[in-house]
Amino acid sequence: MMDKDTFSDFEREAMRERAEELRKTKNTEADVLDKISEMTDSEAQIAIEIHHLVKKIASELKPKTWYSMPAYANRNGKVVLFFQPATKFKARYSTLGFNDAATLDEGDFWPVTFAIKQITPTIRQQISLLIEKSIQK
Structure with missing residues (x-):
């Protein structure tokens, strides 16, 4: 059994958000754009630039949220890449992950x-x- 200190507040919030995403019947580009609109200006600029690059270069990837972050999944629903804003985990920099x-x-x-x-x-x-x-491939 895990004690309540096993996960940080940020991790618990990410898990809650992920569970909410899984309950949705659709997870769409509009959801991604909503998450981007919640970011700081500098993070939103990076996220929207990545969003446009993915749409231009890899239009077959589907925009979706993943742990409340903008992400892009393949035809099998597997997340290929994601953007993690620095403020999400109070980090000193954002990350682009694959x-x-x-x-x-x-x-x-x-x-x-x-x-x-x-x-x-x-x-x-x-x-x-x-x-x-x-x-x-």
């Missing part, structure tokens, strides 16, 4: 989470390449 459904494999060791504080043209290009690679 799950095992993404094909970023490089031998026996490769990165799947990237710290992101702002979008620049160079970062936009790097994210674009990661999105492209994540959906390769």
